[in-house]
Amino acid sequence: MNTKDELAKAYDPKPVEEKWGKFWLDEGLFVADPKSPKPKFSMVLPPPNVTGILHMGHALCFTLPDIITRWKRMQGYNCLWLPGTDHASIAVHNVIERSLAEKGLTREKIGREEFLRIAWDWKAKYGGAITGQLKKLGASLDWSRERFTMDPGFSRAVKQVFVSLYDEGLIYRDYFLVNRCPHCRTVLSDIEIEHKDLHGKLWHIRYAVEGSDESVVVATTRPETMLGDTALAVHPEDERYAHLHGKRVILPLQNRPIPVITDERVEREFGTGAVKVTPAHDPVDFELGKKHGLEQVIVIDGSGRMTEAAGPDFAGLDRFACRAKVVEKLSEQGLLVKVEAHDHAVGHCYRCKNVIEPHLSWQWFVRIKPLADEAIRVVEDGSIEFIPANWAKTYFEWMYNIHDWCISRQLWWGHRIPAWYCRDCGRIMVAMEAPAKCDKCGGALDQDEDVLDTWFSSALWPFGTLGWPDETEDLEAFYPTDLMSTGFDIIFFWVARMIMMGLKFRGRIPFRHVFINGLVRDLKRRKMSKSEGNIIDPLEMIDKYGTDALRFTLAALAVPGMDLALSEERMAGYQAFANKIWNASRFVLMNLGEERPAVREAELTFADRWIRSRLAEVTAELSSSLEQYKFYEGADLIYHFIWHEFCDWYIEFAKVGLREGNRTTAAVLADALDRILRLLHPFMPFITEEIWQHLPGTGKSITVADFPRPEPGWRDEALERDMALVQEVVEETRKIRSENKIAPREKIKLILVEGHAKRTSNASGKATIIRTESEILRGLTGAAELEFCEAMPAGDDLLKGVTGPCEIGIIPPKPTDLGPERERLQKEIAKVEAETAKIERKLENIDFVAKAPAAVVEENRTRLEELRARREKLGQNLAKVGAAS
RNA sequence: GGGCGGUUAGCUCAGAGGUAGAGUAUCGGUCUUACAAACCGGGGGUCGCAGGUUCGAGCCCUGCACCGCCCACCA
Numbered sequence: 001m002n003t004k005d006e007l008a009k010a011y012d013p014k015p016v017e018e019k020w021g022k023f024w025l026d027e028g029l030f031v032a033d034p035k036s037p038k039p040k041f042s043m044v045l046p047p048p049n050v051t052g053i054l055h056m057g058h059a060l061c062f063t064l065p066d067i068i069t070r071w072k073r074m075q076g077y078n079c080l081w082l083p084g085t086d087h088a089s090i091a092v093h094n095v096i097e098r099s100l101a102e103k104g105l106t107r108e109k110i111g112r113e114e115f116l117r118i119a120w121d122w123k124a125k126y127g128g129a130i131t132g133q134l135k136k137l138g139a140s141l142d143w144s145r146e147r148f149t150m151d152p153g154f155s156r157a158v159k160q161v162f163v164s165l166y167d168e169g170l171i172y173r174d175y176f177l178v179n180r181c182p183h184c185r186t187v188l189s190d191i192e193i194e195h196k197d198l199h200g201k202l203w204h205i206r207y208a209v210e211g212s213d214e215s216v217v218v219a220t221t222r223p224e225t226m227l228g229d230t231a232l233a234v235h236p237e238d239e240r241y242a243h244l245h246g247k248r249v250i251l252p253l254q255n256r257p258i259p260v261i262t263d264e265r266v267e268r269e270f271g272t273g274a275v276k277v278t279p280a281h282d283p284v285d286f287e288l289g290k291k292h293g294l295e296q297v298i299v300i301d302g303s304g305r306m307t308e309a310a311g312p313d314f315a316g317l318d319r320f321a322c323r324a325k326v327v328e329k330l331s332e333q334g335l336l337v338k339v340e341a342h343d344h345a346v347g348h349c350y351r352c353k354n355v356i357e358p359h360l361s362w363q364w365f366v367r368i369k370p371l372a373d374e375a376i377r378v379v380e381d382g383s384i385e386f387i388p389a390n391w392a393k394t395y396f397e398w399m400y401n402i403h404d405w406c407i408s409r410q411l412w413w414g415h416r417i418p419a420w421y422c423r424d425c426g427r428i429m430v431a432m433e434a435p436a437k438c439d440k441c442g443g444a445l446d447q448d449e450d451v452l453d454t455w456f457s458s459a460l461w462p463f464g465t466l467g468w469p470d471e472t473e474d475l476e477a478f479y480p481t482d483l484m485s486t487g488f489d490i491i492f493f494w495v496a497r498m499i500m501m502g503l504k505f506r507g508r509i510p511f512r513h514v515f516i517n518g519l520v521r522d523l524k525r526r527k528m529s530k531s532e533g534n535i536i537d538p539l540e541m542i543d544k545y546g547t548d549a550l551r552f553t554l555a556a557l558a559v560p561g562m563d564l565a566l567s568e569e570r571m572a573g574y575q576a577f578a579n580k581i582w583n584a585s586r587f588v589l590m591n592l593g594e595e596r597p598a599v600r601e602a603e604l605t606f607a608d609r610w611i612r613s614r615l616a617e618v619t620a621e622l623s624s625s626l627e628q629y630k631f632y633e634g635a636d637l638i639y640h641f642i643w644h645e646f647c648d649w650y651i652e653f654a655k656v657g658l659r660e661g662n663r664t665t666a667a668v669l670a671d672a673l674d675r676i677l678r679l680l681h682p683f684m685p686f687i688t689e690e691i692w693q694h695l696p697g698t699g700k701s702i703t704v705a706d707f708p709r710p711e712p713g714w715r716d717e718a719l720e721r722d723m724a725l726v727q728e729v730v731e732e733t734r735k736i737r738s739e740n741k742i743a744p745r746e747k748i749k750l751i752l753v754e755g756h757a758k759r760t761s762n763a764s765g766k767a768t769i770i771r772t773e774s775e776i777l778r779g780l781t782g783a784a785e786l787e788f789c790e791a792m793p794a795g796d797d798l799l800k801g802v803t804g805p806c807e808i809g810i811i812p813p814k815p816t817d818l819g820p821e822r823e824r825l826q827k828e829i830a831k832v833e834a835e836t837a838k839i840e841r842k843l844e845n846i847d848f849v850a851k852a853p854a855a856v857v858e859e860n861r862t863r864l865e866e867l868r869a870r871r872e873k874l875g876q877n878l879a880k881v882g883a884a885s
Numbered sequence: 886g887g888g889c890g891g892u893u894a895g896c897u898c899a900g901a902g903g904u905a906g907a908g909u910a911u912c913g914g915u916c917u918u919a920c921a922a923a924c925c926g927g928g929g930g931u932c933g934c935a936g937g938u939u940c941g942a943g944c945c946c947u948g949c950a951c952c953g954c955c956c957a958c959c960a
Contacts, residue, residue: 010922195957202960220960233960270959277960284958345957390889397888397956488955519954556908557898562890563953565897569909576922587919632899636907651919731926738914738926835904842903847940856903856941863904 007589007694011582013546016690021135023689029703030073030140032080034477041077042478043069043511044462045141046486046494047149049088050123051095054133056520056528056554056566057487059538062139063551064517064558064631065485069140070682071626074707080478081140082465084147085127089414089454090184090351092119096413112412119413133539138547138685140703145474147465149457150415157464158415158457159432161505166419166430170367171407173419173428177279177286178406180359181349182304182319186410187363189453190403191492193347193356202271202342203327206335207232210248210257216241217337219271221344222281223330224323226251227310228299229258231277233288236262238273252335253326254311261292280360296360302410304357319357364408364417364450371500372402378509384499387629388561391488391516398492407453414451421446459497462510484511487519488561515629518563520554536566548684549575555683556635577639578687581680584647585691588673591658591666596697599671603664607653609716610723611672614645616714622679623707638680646676649727670695675708739824825878829871836867 024030032042043065048058065081073079096118097107107115131146147154165171178187203223206215218232232249234241241260248257258277265284266275279289280296289296299310306314306322313329314322330336347356376399378384379392386392408417420429424443429435438445457464462484466475480502486495495514502510521527522534541550552574557564604612618641625634650672657665674695681688681702692702699705839860842848849857 007919009920191956218960222960265958267959275960282958282960284960287958344959394889394955401956492955559899562898567897567909570897572922573908576920579922580920583920583923585919590919636899640907647920648924734925735927741914839904842941845940849940851940852903859903 007582007586007691009583009586011546011579011687013548013578013686017136017138017542017547017686020686020689021138024140024701024703025135025143027701028144029701030079030081030142031144032078032142032478034473036078036477038076038078040080040477041069041072041483042080042481043082043483043485044465044481045081045083045139046484046490047084047086047147047458047461048130048134049091050085050127050130050148051088051091052085052130054130054137054538056536056538058130058134059137059550060517060520060554060558060564061485061487062134062137063554064515064629065483066137066139066551066685067555067631067634067682068483068485068626068629070685070703071707073140073703074678074681074705076706079140080142080145080474082145082147082478083131083134083139083141083143084149084461084465085130086458087123087148087150087414087454089409089411089451090186092122092413093184093411094351096122107412115412136539136542136547138551140685145465149454149461149464153467154457154460154464155415156432157460157468158452159418160469161460161501162415162418162452162456163430163432164505165366170370171364171430172367173362173364175360175362176365176406177281177283177358177360178363179347179356180302180361181352181354181356182302183352183354184349184411185302187359187361187406187408188349188356189406189455192350194350194353195345196348197343198346200342200344200346202340203330204272204337204339205252205276205330206337207249207252207276209244210250216244216249216260216274217272218274218276219340220276221342222323223326224306224314224319225278225281225299226276226326227254227306227314227322228278228280228297229254229276230279230289230295230297231259231261231292233261233263233266233275233277234273235266235268236264238266238268241274252333253313253329259294261288261294263288263292281358283358286358286360298360300357300359302357302359302361363406364419364448364452366405366407366456368402368405368500371504372399372496374503375399375496375499378499378503384509384511385513387513387515391491391514391561394488395491395496399496405453407456408448408450409453410449411451414454415457417448417450417452419448421448455493455497458494459501460505462498462502463506468505479506479510480508481511483513483515485515485517488516489519491516513629516561517558518561521563521565536568541568541571545571545575546578546686548578548687551685552577552635552639552683555631556639558631560629560631574639577643578684580643580647581676581684581687582691584642584651585673585677585694587651588669589694592670592696594696596670596695597663597667599667600664603662604668605653605657605662605665606719606723607650607657608665608668609714609719610653611646611650611668612711612714613716613720614641614650615672615675615708616710616712618645619675619679619708620710623710626682635683638676638683642676642680646672674698678702678705678708681705736824822878825874829874829878832867832871832874836864836871839864839867 032040045065046061052058069079069081093107096115100106100110110118127148131143134141135143162171179190179193180187200221202219202221204217204219205223205226206217208215216232220226229251234244236245244260245262247260249260250256251258261277265288266273277285277288277294278297279285279294280298281300286296288294297309299307299314300319301307304319306317306319308315310317310322314325317325327336348354349356376396379386379395386395418430418432420431420435421427422429422438422441422443422445425438425441427438427440427443429439429445434447435445437443460468462481463475463479466472466479468475484495484498498510502508519527520536522536528535538550549571553566553571554564556574557566557570618637622634622637625631625637651669654665654669658669674692677688677692677695681692685703689702692698692705842860843857843864
């Protein structure tokens with residue numbers, strides 16, 4: 001890259017992001033090589049829906065793993081991060097059927113073939129939107145391996161899995177009561193139902209006992225289903241109803257006799273203790289019906305309308321309209337005893353939010369227990385780890401109580417179930433390819449109309465994308481993957497099923513770590529939704545603050561497993577951070593030529609050694625944070641280091657050296673920046689690449705540069721402690737200046753009173769610190785004249801005697817009010833005294849001295865001494881100021 | 886009904902049994918030649934409540950309150 005062109009004064013992300021985003025892809029820097037001898041690190045991207053447009057959830061889901069992948073890549077791993085999209089049956093249906101409805105059409109009117117043509121067209125046209133947006137986030141995905149859950153290879157994998165499971169008896173077909181969404185007109189699995197507590201009613205209805213004047217009152221939340229009642233149930237030991245055993249009651253409105261049955265599952269305390277039984281429309285009743293051999297009368301169809309069986313008064317009515325009418329009729333006939341308010345949970349469709357309807361029909365199921373048992377084991381034995389670990393509990397909770405999985409959907413967009421039915425003998429044939437005719441009777445065959453649950457195919461994502469069922473190079477090289485990063489909302493939908501299918505079809509876990517990220521919420525902690533109007537659009541944020549700022553914000557807020565409240569202010573803060581780095585880099589580059597100067601050990605200044613020591617420490621800490629997926633911690637670390645150590649202190653120190661023409665300082669500055677950029681790169685890929693390319697002596701791309709390792713020789717804790725003293729002196733000086741309203745320009749005289757000697761450093765360190773200290777005091781505080789207290793020995797080296805924290809006083813440059821300084825000292829004294837008292841109390845406590853670890857006791861003693869010494873010096877200073885006034 | 890989180894500065898959140906932190910906001914002061922998207926300084930806290938363990942608790946234990954989420958067949 002051209003190192004000569006100057007950096008603009010302020011950072012402008014747009015051209016930079018465009019340039020390097022393209023460069024990385026053109027150069028194939030993220031393309032994985034299955035033959036590489038390097039250790040591998042692989043992930044598959046949770047495929048976004050083709051219908052999707054980028055939202056903050058995506059931004060988070062792509063940023064966090066991208067940080068990991070970039071970090072691993074820089075560490076020399078052969079990284080594969082495989083992208084793709086999901087066909088999202090129901091979501092696509094919703095989109096297309098809505099547009100059909102606008103033209104007065106339905107999918108049934110245009111037919112399956114035409115519908116699928118439209119769907120594929122739509123996918124081709126809009127399905128790419130999400131991938132284009134993804135690239136803007138700078139996610140280092142291997143686009144050469146992009147997949148789609150309905151591409152031919154993946155479809156083959158899906159069929160293969162279905163056929164195998166069917167052959168093994170793990171997939172079966174059954175006539176069963178399932179959840180159906182009347183709006184989406186398909187059945188759903190149990191976890192696709194959202195339970196919401198609603199304020200409902202409990203209607204008490206009188207049923208006459210056959211052949212007597214007696215009656216029984218039942219309570220129900222769904223009066224319309226009574227039309228399909230085929231029994232009345234009471235508890236066998238409920239004495240109130242003992243005389244009804246074996247009798248029949250007359251179903252009102254239908255005037256049909258139904259038997260009274262007894263079952264332990266009836267709660268005597270609830271309602272009247274007598275319950276109507278509707279086997280075709282209630283899950284419990286369905287089971288009761290099976291147990292007691294009851295008839296199943298379907299009175300509500302798949303669209304939520306009443307059937308002929310509901311009787312002429314109700315047939316054709318919508319279920320809710322029917323409810324009103326039933327209640328009305330019962331009331332007219334005096335059979336409605338009372339109506340109570342009653343809160344209860346009602347199932348809603350997770351896609352369209354309509355109330356779901358229990359629906360009796362033929363469906364396909366996965367017999368899940370045998371698969372779940374293995375999947376439980378691999379988490380129990382630690383083969384798969386959840387991060388944070390307590391999500392494993394959620395996983396177990398569901399897995400232990402898992403129910404068979406209904407996988408058929410009455411939709412067209414998706415993987416059509418590879419099952420054929422013989423028109424003549426009804427035989428079912430399941431195969432990869434359509435059989436020509438029935439292998440039993442030779443009859444013609446019809447393929448099952450339904451498609452598979454989208455999640456059935458997603459479950460195969462970690463190996464289906466790598467070429468399975470073929471034993472490909474990629475599959476060999478990259479399965480199992482190392483990390484699955486996703487939201488807790490799809491642990492059941494997706495994570496659990498991937499584990500089950502991975503174990504079943506690869507015999508190995510699909511991934512080692514499951515990182516659970518939280519939900520992105522707004523500042524009021526509400527979920528972002530269109531209807532709330534609180535959406536923060538990532539593309540808008542990128543436009544406004546830059547991708548790096550967005551990424552850094554998400555990382556800084558990402559505490560594992562916790563929801564994060566996104567704030568635009570914060571993002572603006574990280575935009576400023578990018579600008580800060582930019583300007584710091586400008587300063588560094590200004591002080592470099594075409595070549596990077598070499599470091600000469602002998603010329604290293606105190607500050608140079610200090611920043612190297614800090615760098616070694618921060619490098620180690622950052623790696624440790626990333627290893628634990630503590631993105632917030634890593635972000636915080638690097639942010640603080642760059643802004644408040646590198647910029648605020650080191651660059652200021654370096655100016656002293658640079659002014660004197662110290663080329664080693666220039667070299668250290670350049671080297672530190674180089675390392676900083678590499679440390680920061682996983683978080684802020686674009687700006688770091690841009691600056692790095694301007695630094696002399698770097699390589700092809702920072703994406704494949706070495707991630708820094710802590711230099712073992714650089715860490716120097718004693719030196720860091722000395723620097724802390726220097727910083728204390730400087731900060732105290734600034735404080736005094738500020739409180740006395742002394743302008744930076746004005747020269748002041750400082751009085752340094754030597755502190756206690758406890759924190760003495762080694763002799764050579766002292767010499768250095770003293771020199772640096774003078775530099776800094778001049779350079780940073782503008783104090784040209786230093787004056788030291790009487791106790792200080794006079795001599796050439798003004799600060800020779802300073803060995804510990806210093807109390808600083810000032811002699812104002814001109815007569816001025818010393819009141820503020822006096823107040824400051826008094827406040828400081830009060831603080832010191834309060835703390836002294838606290839520690840004294842502690843040390844007077846015999847138990848504390850006896851039982852606390854010796855080191856802690858010693859620490860407190862030292863601290864007490866420090867405080868007492870400090871109190872004394874403060875007193876001396878106060879006396880001086882007091883005397884001056 | 887069962888389970889899981891949360892409650893720390895005005896706001897958003899970190900926090901490792903041993904001196905309560907960050908960002909931001911706020912107040913005051915600075916154009917100190919990398920950066921006003923900046924610099925310097927200040928103020929701001931009974932760590933939800935009540936007990937307990939401990940020499941010592943924001944942190945561990947018990948109970949309670951409130952907020953949020955997940956699961957669940959009292960119709």
